[in-house]
Structures are given as structure tokens and as C-alpha cells.
Amino acid sequence: MMELQHQRLMALAGQLQLESLISAAPALSQQAVDQEWSYMDFLEHLLHEEKLARHQRKQAMYTRMAAFPAVKTFEEYDFTFATGAPQKQLQSLRSLSFIERNENIVLLGPSGVGKTHLAIAMGYEAVRAGIKVRFTTAADLLLQ
Numbered sequence: 762m763m764e765l766q767h768q769r770l771m772a773l774a775g776q777l778q779l780e781s782l783i784s785a786a787p788a789l790s791q792q793a794v795d796q797e798w799s800y801m802d803f804l805e806h807l808l809h810e811e812k813l814a815r816h817q818r819k820q821a822m823y824t825r826m827a828a829f830p831a832v833k834t835f836e837e838y839d840f841t842f843a844t845g846a847p848q849k850q851l852q853s854l855r856s857l858s859f860i861e862r863n864e865n866i867v868l869l870g871p872s873g874v875g876k877t878h879l880a881i882a883m884g885y886e887a888v889r890a891g892i893k894v895r896f897t898t899a900a901d902l903l904l905q
Contacts, residue, residue: 781814782807820888827894833881845870854883857890 774782785807793803824832835855840848859866866883868876877898884894 779811782811785810785814819891823888823891823893824885827884827888827896829881829884829896830877831881832885833878834885835882838875838878838882844874851879854879855886857883857887857892860887860892 771783771786774780774786789803789806789810792798793806798806835852838851840851854866868879870876881896884896887894
């Protein structure tokens with residue numbers, strides 16, 4: 762009887778496109794029994810798992826769509842290369858406030874100082890904030 766009900770619930774979850782709920786349900790239902798959760802606690806945990814999985818899938822999709830040549834972050838950036846700009850100024854780019862102000866960022870400097878790394882890091886921060894990004898080089902932009 763329980764197996765039939767489980768199959769019906771999983772079919773309904775599939776029809777509602779709650780794919781992560783399907784995979785999380787068995788472990789969470791056992792945890793709910795073990796820890797004596799209320800029905801509402803169980804439902805809250807299931808929905809939280811679905812929301813978390815959707816957020817992770819969205820970030821992965823946005824990262825793929827951004828077409829970064831590699832994922833670079835601010836944590837990985839070597840600020841000793843950035844001799845022309847103060848570290849505080851470069852770190853302020855991480856807040857992405859320039860996007861809210863509809864401002865553009867131009868990174869100028871000699872080869873090998875980390876301009877591409879910073880551009881990718883800003884793009885990756887934007888993806889993490891749920892903003893769609895597209896990475897391109899100046900050369901590719903001119904060819905379009």
C-alpha cells in the first residue's frame with residue numbers, strides 16, 4: 762500500500778516538474794520519521810530542497826550561457842599584479858553596484874596583469890547574484 766502511494770506521489774511530483782523533490786523525498790521521509798517531524802516540517806524541508814536544487818541548476822545554466830573561457834574568482838586574483846588600481850577600488854567592483862547604476866567598466870592595461878581574470882570574476886559574481894552574463898573579448902566583439 763505504501764509503495765503504491767509513493768509511486769503516485771512521485772508521479773505527481775514529476776508532472777509538476779519537482780525533479781529534486783523526487784530524489785530528496787526518500788531520505789527526507791526517513792529523516793522525518795526518525796526525528797518525528799510534523800507534516801509541515803517535512804513539507805518545508807522538501808520544498809527547501811527543491812528551491813536549493815533549482816537555484817543551483819539556474820547558476821550552472823547561467824555559468825554555461827556566460828561562455829567563460831574558465832571560471833575565475835576574486836579570491837583567486839593576485840592583487841600584486843594590479844599596480845595601476847588600488848585593491849580597494851578593484852574589490853568595490855565585486856559589489857556589482859556599477860550594474861545597478863547602469864555603468865560600464867573598462868579594464869585597460871598591459872598584457873598579463875589580470876584584466877581578463879577580473880572581467881570573468883565580475884561576471885561570475887553577477888551569475889552568483891542571479892544576473893545573466895555573456896563573456897566576450899574585445900576582438901570578438903569587433904568581429905560581430
